[in-house]
Amino acid sequence: MSDSKVNLKRRTLIGAAAASPLLAFAAFKPREHGGGHSAYFAKLQTALRDAGLWRPTLVVDRQALEHNVGRLQAHLPQSKHYRIVAKSLPSLELIRFVRERTGTDRLMVFHQPFANFIAERMPDARVLIGKPMPVGAAARFFEYLKPGAFDPQQQMQWLIDTPEHLVQYRELARARHNETGQPMQVSLELDVGLHRGGLRTQEAVAELLMLLGAEPSMRFAGFMGYEAHASKMPAILGGPRKALDEAMAFYADSVTTARNVLGSGFDERTLTLNAGGSSTYQLYDDAAPCNELAMGSGLVMPTDFDKPTLADHRPAAFIATPVLKALPSTRLPGIEFMSPAFRAWDPNTARTFYIYGGYWHADTVSPPGLQRNPIWGHSTNQEMLNGSEQVQLGVDDYVFLRPHQSEFVFLEFGDIAVFDGERITAAWPVFQQGA
Ligand SMILES: Cc1ncc(COP(=O)(O)O)c(C=O)c1O
Numbered sequence: 001m002s003d004s005k006v007n008l009k010r011r012t013l014i015g016a017a018a019a020s021p022l023l024a025f026a027a028f029k030p031r032e033h034g035g036g037h038s039a040y041f042a043k044l045q046t047a048l049r050d051a052g053l054w055r056p057t058l059v060v061d062r063q064a065l066e067h068n069v070g071r072l073q074a075h076l077p078q079s080k081h082y083r084i085v086a087k088s089l090p091s092l093e094l095i096r097f098v099r100e101r102t103g104t105d106r107l108m109v110f111h112q113p114f115a116n117f118i119a120e121r122m123p124d125a126r127v128l129i130g131k132p133m134p135v136g137a138a139a140r141f142f143e144y145l146k147p148g149a150f151d152p153q154q155q156m157q158w159l160i161d162t163p164e165h166l167v168q169y170r171e172l173a174r175a176r177h178n179e180t181g182q183p184m185q186v187s188l189e190l191d192v193g194l195h196r197g198g199l200r201t202q203e204a205v206a207e208l209l210m211l212l213g214a215e216p217s218m219r220f221a222g223f224m225g226y227e228a229h230a231s232k233m234p235a236i237l238g239g240p241r242k243a244l245d246e247a248m249a250f251y252a253d254s255v256t257t258a259r260n261v262l263g264s265g266f267d268e269r270t271l272t273l274n275a276g277g278s279s280t281y282q283l284y285d286d287a288a289p290c291n292e293l294a295m296g297s298g299l300v301m302p303t304d305f306d307k308p309t310l311a312d313h314r315p316a317a318f319i320a321t322p323v324l325k326a327l328p329s330t331r332l333p334g335i336e337f338m339s340p341a342f343r344a345w346d347p348n349t350a351r352t353f354y355i356y357g358g359y360w361h362a363d364t365v366s367p368p369g370l371q372r373n374p375i376w377g378h379s380t381n382q383e384m385l386n387g388s389e390q391v392q393l394g395v396d397d398y399v400f401l402r403p404h405q406s407e408f409v410f411l412e413f414g415d416i417a418v419f420d421g422e423r424i425t426a427a428w429p430v431f432q433q434g435a
Contacts, residue, residue, distance in 0.1 A: 034388045037367050037400075038366065041400050043421070044059065045397065053424065057319070059317070059318045059319070059417045060416050061315075061317075061421075062419065064316035065316040067316075068299045071312050071313055076293065077286045083106035084104060084106065084295075085277070086108060087108075087130070088278075090407060092431075093426070098299060108127075108294050109127050111433075112133065115129070116145060119145055119150040120145075129156070132161040132197070153182035159187050160187070161188070166186075166212070186221055188205065188223050188254075190225035190250065192225035193229055194229045206257050213261065220271075221271065223254055225254075226275070228279060230280050240309070244283050248275075248288050251289045258271075275292075279305060280309065281298070297405065301316055302405045303363055304405050318401065321401075322398055323394065323396065325353065330342065348386060351389065351391065352384060353386075353391075354382045355385060358383020361408070362401035362402060364399060365400050367391055370385045372384075373385075411430050415430065
C-alpha cells in the first residue's frame with residue numbers, strides 16, 4: 001500500500017478512535033518495520049572494517065562533500081565572496097579541502113584556541129571572529145600567538161556589539177598599537193532581525209562608528225549581520241523572503257550610515273560586509289548589500305540543516321559505530337515479566353542491540369527500524385537500541401547515524417575518516433577544544 005493510502009487509513013482510524021477504544025488501539029499501535037543496510041551503507045561498513053576502525057568514527061563522504069561544494073559554487077551570487085564557517089567544519093584538512101575548491105582565504109572563527117591554531121597552521125587565512133569574544137580571550141589570543149607569517153593587525157577582524165565592548169577592546173588595541181604601530185581591525189555586529197544581540201538602530205551604529213573613527217588604534221573593517229531566523233520564518237509571518245528582505249534593508253541602512261559618518265574615509269571596497277549562513281545563502285542575489293556570504297554546515301549537512309533551502313545538498317557526515325551485543329529479546333531489570341507485553345504492543349522492541357558508545361546529538365539512519373528504549377535511557381558507553389525481527393544487524397556490524405549539527409559532534413571522535421565511495425582514504429585530525 002502507498003504511504004498516502006496508509007496515512008489516510010490511519011487518519012480515518014484516529015478519527016474513529018474517539019468513538020471506539022478498539023479502533024484507538026489499532027490507530028496508535030506501532031507497526032513493525034526494519035531492514036538491512038542499503039548498498040551505500042554496506043559498502044561503507046566494509047570500508048570501515050578494512051580500515052580497522054572498530055570504534056565510533058566520524059565519517060565524511062568525499063563525493064557528497066564535493067557535490068555540496070559544487071552546489072555552493074553554483075548558487076553563490078557572482079558579486080559575493082565566500083567565507084568558510086570554521087566552527088562547522090572543525091578540521092584543518094576539511095577546511096583546506098574546501099579552500100582548494102572555492103579559492104577563498106576567508107574564515108569565520110568562534111573559539112580562541114581555534115583562532116590561535118589557525119593563525120599558526122594556516123597563516124594565509126583572513127579571519128573574522130564570529131561573536132564578540134570576552135576581551136580577555138582576545139588578549140589571550142595575542143599572548144599565545146606564535147611568531148610567524150600570520151599578521152593579526154592585517155588578517156584578523158574582531159567583532160564588537162556594544163559601546164562597553166568597544167571601550168574594553170580599545171585598551172587592548174592601544175597596547176597593540178604601541179607595539180606594532182598598526183590599528184586593530186574591528187567589525188560591528190548588526191541585529192538584522194535574529195535578535196541575538198548586535199546593533200539594533202542606526203543611532204547605535206553611528207555611535208560606534210564615531211567612537212571607532214576617533215580612535216587611531218582601531219579601524220572600522222565592516223559589518224556582520226546573521227539572519228538564521230529567515231529560513232525558519234513561517235508563511236503566516238511573511239516567510240523567509242520577507243524576513244531576508246527586512247534584514248537586508250537594515251543592512252543597507254547601516255552601510256549608508258557608515259558612508260555618512262565616515263565621509264571621505266568610507267571605501268566600500270575595503271570593507272567586509274558579511275551576511276548569510278547555510279540555511280539562507282541560496283536566497284541571496286547580487287542586489288544584496290553585503291559583499292560576502294558565510295556558510296559551513298551545509299557542506300556536510302547534519303540533520304538540523306535538512307531544510308527546503310538546502311534540498312539539493314547531500315548528507316556528507318555520518319557517525320559509524322560497531323554493534324557490541326545483539327540480544328534476541330529486550331529484558332529490563334525488575335520488569336522482565338513485561339517483555340512479552342511490550343513486544344506485543346510494539347514489535348520494534350523485540351530485540352536489543354548495544355552499540356559502542358552513544359548518546360550523541362544524532363539520529364540513527366541505517367539499518368532502518370532502530371529506536372531508543374525510553375525506559376532504559378541513554379549511555380555514552382554502550383547505548384541500547386531496540387529493533388524488530390526485520391532489522392538485519394549482528395555483532396560486529398555497524399550502525400550509522402547522522403549528527404544533528406557538526407560544530408560540536410565532529411570533535412567527539414578523533415580523526416575524521418574520509419570515505420571515497422569504496423575505501424577510507426584519509427584521516428583528518430579535528431580541532432582541539434582547549435589547546
Ligand atoms: C555569525 C554567523 N554567521 C554564519 C553562521 C553560519 O554557519 P553555518 O553555515 O554552519 O550554519 C553562523 C552559525 O552559527 C554564525 O553564528
